[in-house]
Amino acid sequence: MKQQSITSLPASPEVERRNRMIKYSIAMGIRVVCIVLMLFVHGWWLVVCAIGAIALPYFAVVVANVKIAPRGAEVIRPGSVEIYTGTESRTSDDEVK
Structure with a gap:
């Protein structure tokens, strides 16, 4: 079974x-x-600022909670027969270099 290297581990919970x-x-x-701008602008700018003030909390939570996996990260599933890496796949019986 292949071990995780320190460079393939995800960020610590504190950093994340x-x-x-x-x-x-x-x-x-x-x-x-x-x-604050809603106090000083008029017309369409007032509508733009109001939409920003109303919609930003939702998008802020969604963006803050999205996890982006590193490209080409290797996925190792315990008990799985196959090991997937990026675009290629190999069985656990194949020689791992």
């Missing part, structure tokens, strides 16, 4: 949580700007 909080905080900062 920090990255999600940064994305969420940026989106909420933009929302605050939209709310």
